[in-house]
Amino acid sequence: MIAEKWLSLNNHIINIHTKHGRVFEKCAHGRLLAAQNRKKKWLKADSVPALKLNKVVSQKAFVRDVKKMSPSQQTYGLEVYHSIVNQFSPKMLILAALHYNEKSGRKHAKTRTGQLQYTVKFPKAKKGGHVVRRVNTAATYEYVTELLTETLRLCENNVDEEPFDVPDPLSSRWEKPDKRDAVALFRSRFNH
Structure with a gap:
């Protein structure tokens, strides 16, 4: 459905609004103004702009990505x-x-009078435009307390036991070269 909706753009720009595909058969918009009242002209099917747009819209990789887009999330x-x-x-x-x-x-924050709180942001991408976002209740960090409590409990239970084995670093498996030899090899490769 998403891919057929996307590909219907190729028909829509040349004033064809039905028979787009098997699942998405016609455009979702309502009745359009009659041609004489319409200020914008439709593209001609064989015009250079229509063919160029068709080439971009119909790229296989692009259509594949459009299929993965979420319609609701x-x-x-x-x-x-x-x-x-x-x-x-x-x-x-x-x-x-x-x-x-x-x-x-976190829940939506409310004022003392019970009204939902919102904030207005001005992201750079909007170039002066704004975005309204809800204000959430203050963040909690209960997981930190739980982690510290569990860490202390584990430490107290293992006081008399041998500490667990810590594996050697991965780099310990490799033979370490002599520094002078490594530098000489490095300099000889880049001096040529």
């Missing part, structure tokens, strides 16, 4: 999650997931 939550992962660095993925899970379920 936006990626804002996923982008927030990825920014948190970047904040904690990829090596701390579990910590990032805990942090995101704690913050993602």
Whole structure:
């Protein structure tokens, strides 16, 4: 359905609004103004602009990507999650997931009188335009307390036991070259 809707653009620009495909048969817009009242002209099917647009719209890779687009869900939550992962660095993925899970379920903040709170932002991408966003309740960090409590419990239980084995670094498996030889080899390769 999404791909057929996208490809229907090729017909729509030349004033064809039906028989787009098997699933998406006709345009979703209502009745259009008659040609004499319409200020914009339709493209001709064999015109250079129509052919160029058709070439862009119909690219296989582009249509394949359009099929994967979500018609009802936006990626804002996923982008927030990825920014948190970047904040904690990829090596701390579990910590990032805990942090995101704690913050993602926050409720819409209300004023003292019970009205929902919103804020107006001016992102650079909007070039002076604005975006209205809801204000969430304050973030909590309960997972930090739980992690510290569990860490202390584990430490207290293992006081008399041998510490667990820490594996050697991966680099310890390789033979370390003599520094002078390595530098000489490096300089000889780049002096030629």
